[in-house]
C-alpha cells in the first residue's frame with residue numbers, strides 16, 4: 370500500500386485552511402485503509418510552516434524551499450509535486466481545488482498516467498476501494514466516481530470538511546527541486562479592484578442570475594425590490610460576464626464573499642462557486658422555477674415559481690408594508 | 693500563427709436533465725445541445741488573434757454525429773477548418789482519454805497555440821486542457837480572462853479567487869484554458885454561414901489516430917458509478933400557496949427579521 374500525499378498550500382504566509390481539510394480527508398482514508406499520511410509544503414522560506422504542518426496532522430512533511438517557488442508558477446509547482454511523489458511513493462495525491470490546485474493537478478495526473486477526479490466533496494472507502502463524491506452539471510447532479518486503479522490524483526472542494534486541528538507527531542524532510550526553463554513564467558499578481566459597491570457592507574442583498582436575460586430586467590425587476598428594502602443588488606457570474614452589471618456586484622468564489630442579514634437569490638441555480646459566496650448569509654430566500662435547483666439546499670425559505678411574477682409582487686407588498 | 697481550439701458540445705444551459713436508466717449519464721434524447729460556454733470564449737479569443745495578425749484556426753471536437761452542427765457553427769463564426777473525431781470507440785472516455793485523442797490530432801496539426809475551455813458545463817472536470825499540455829509537453833495556464841500575443845510569447849491574465857488576477861507569460865507552442873466572460877462572443881453571420889459550407893470537416897476515427905483500444909469506456913481510469921439528484925439535506929422550507937399568499941409569507945418573514 371502506498372502513502373497519501375497532501376499537497377499543502379501557503380496563502381498570505383500561512384498554511385491554508387483548505388490544506389488542513391485535506392489532512393482531515395487523508396487521515397480518514399489513511400485510518401480506513403492503512404495508508405500513511407505525508408505532506409508537501411512548497412514555497413520560499415517555508416520551513417517553519419512545514420514544521421507547523423508536521424505537528425498538526427501532516428505526518429512526514431517534505432519541504433521544498435526554493436526561490437523558484439516564491440510565486441506560484443506551473444513549472445515550479447509541478448517540479449515540487451513530482452519530487453514529493455518520488456520521495457513519498459503515494460498512491461493517493463490530494464490537492465485543493467484552488468487556482469494552483471486546478472492548474473497543476475490534471476498535469477500531474479496525465480504525467481503519472483493516473484486516475485484523476487476533481488472538486489470532490491467526500492471520499493468513501495468501499496470494499497477497500499476509494500469512491501469519490503462530486504457534483505456534475507454545475508451542481509445539478511451528484512456522482513459517485515470509482516477509479517479503476519491506483520495511483521489517484523484528486524482535488525477536493527475547499528470547505529467540504531472540517532479542518533484537522535489535533536496535535537500529532539511528524540517530521541520535516543527537506544526536498545530539493547530543479548525547475549526547467551521555458552515553462553509558464555510568473556509576472557505579477559493584480560489585486561481585485563475595489564471600484565463600485567461594497568457588497569460586504571450591505572445588510573440586504575437582492576441577487577439576480579442569468580435567467581434575468583438582460584440589464585434592463587435588473588432595472589425593472591431586481592432594483593425596485595433592492596430599493597424598497599434599502600438593499601444592494603448582487604449577481605451571479607454570467608450576469609457580470611455578459612456586462613449587465615459591473616464585477617463589484619458579483620457574488621461567489623471569483624467575486625465577493627458576503628454574509629448579509631438577508632440574501633434573496635432570484636433565478637440563480639446555486640452552482641458551488643456561487644454558494645461559497647453567500648451561504649453564510651444570516652437568512653436566505655431563493656426564488657427559482659426549478660424545484661430541484663441546488664440553491665434551495667442553502668436557502669431558509671424557498672419559492673418555486675417565476676421570478677418575473679413573484680419579485681414585482683413582493684416589491685409591491687414590501688412598499689405597502691412600509692406604508 | 694496556427695491555433696487549435698478544442699470544442700465540446702454540451703447540453704444547452706436550459707436543457708432539462710434526467711438521469712438515464714443505468715444511472716451513468718443523462719438522457720440525451722430530445723435535448724438541445726450547444727458549444728460549451730467556456731469553449732465559445734476560447735474560439736472568440738482565437739478568432740481575435742487571427743483577425744489581428746492572420747493565421748489559421750482549426751477547431752477539433754470529439755463526439756457523435758450531432759457534433760457536426762457545433763463544428764458548422766464554429767466554421768460559420770470564422771474558423772478555417774474542423775476535425776471531428778467521430779467514433780463510438782471514443783464514447784465513455786475519461787478526461788485523459790479525451791486528452792489522448794486531442795493530443796494525437798495536435799501532433800498531426802502542430803499548432804503554435806492551443807485553446808481549451810477551463811471546464812465543460814456538463815462534466816465540470818476541468819482537466820482536459822492541462823492533461824493535453826502534459827501529453828504534448830508544452831507549457832500551459834488556466835482560467836485566462838485576457839490574452840496578448842507579442843513576438844512569440846503569449847501574455848495571459850489568469851483569474852484567481854475573489855477577482856484577483858495573475859499575469860503569466862508563455863512561449864509558443866503552449867496551451868491556454870479560457871474562463872467565461874473573457875470576451876464577448878461573435879455570432880456566425882449569414883455571410884460566415886455561407887462561407888462555412890465550402891469549408892471542410894475532416895472526420896477521423898480512433899484507429900486513424902493510432903489509439904485503438906487506448907481510449908473510450910474500457911480504458912477509462914475513472915468510472916461514473918451513479919449520477920443522482922443531490923440529497924435535499926436540511927433544505928429550504930418551500931412556501932406553498934398562491935403567489936399572493938407566498939408573497940405575504942415572505943413579507944412576514946422579512947418583518948420578523950427586523951428588516952422592514
Ligand SMILES: Cc1cc2nc3c(=O)[nH]c(=O)nc-3n(C[C@@H](O)[C@H](O)[C@H](O)COP(=O)(O)OP(=O)(O)OC[C@H]3O[C@@H](n4cnc5c(N)ncnc54)[C@H](O)[C@@H]3O)c2cc1C
Nearest residue numbers: 698699754786787808809811812815816817818819820916
Ligand atoms: C455515456 C457517457 C458516459 C460517460 N462515462 C464517463 C466515465 O465513465 N468516466 C468519465 O470520467 N467520464 C465519463 N463521461 C464524461 C466524459 O466523456 C467527459 O466528457 C470527459 O471525461 C471529459 O470531461 P469534461 O467534459 O468534464 O472535461 P473538462 O476537462 O471539464 O473540459 C475542458 C475542456 O476540454 C475540451 N474538451 C473536453 N471534452 C472535449 C471533447 N469531447 N472534444 C473536444 N474538446 C473537449 C473543451 O475545450 C473543454 O472546455 C461519460 C460521458 C457520456 C456521454
Ligand SMILES: Cc1cc2nc3c(=O)[nH]c(=O)nc-3n(C[C@H](O)[C@H](O)[C@H](O)COP(=O)(O)OP(=O)(O)OC[C@H]3O[C@@H](n4cnc5c(N)ncnc54)[C@H](O)[C@@H]3O)c2cc1C
Nearest residue numbers: 578579580605606621622623624636637638642643658676
Ligand atoms: C473558476 C470559476 C469561478 C466561478 N466564480 C463564480 C462566482 O464568483 N459567482 C458565480 O455566481 N458563479 C461563478 N462561476 C460560475 C458558476 O459555475 C455558474 O455557472 C453560475 O453561478 C451560474 O449562474 P446562474 O445561476 O445565474 O445561471 P444558471 O446556472 O444557468 O441558472 C439559472 C437558473 O434560473 C432559473 N430560472 C430560469 N428562469 C427562471 C424564472 N423565470 N424564474 C425563476 N427562476 C428561473 C433556472 O431554473 C436556473 O436554476 C464560476 C465558475 C468557475 C469555473
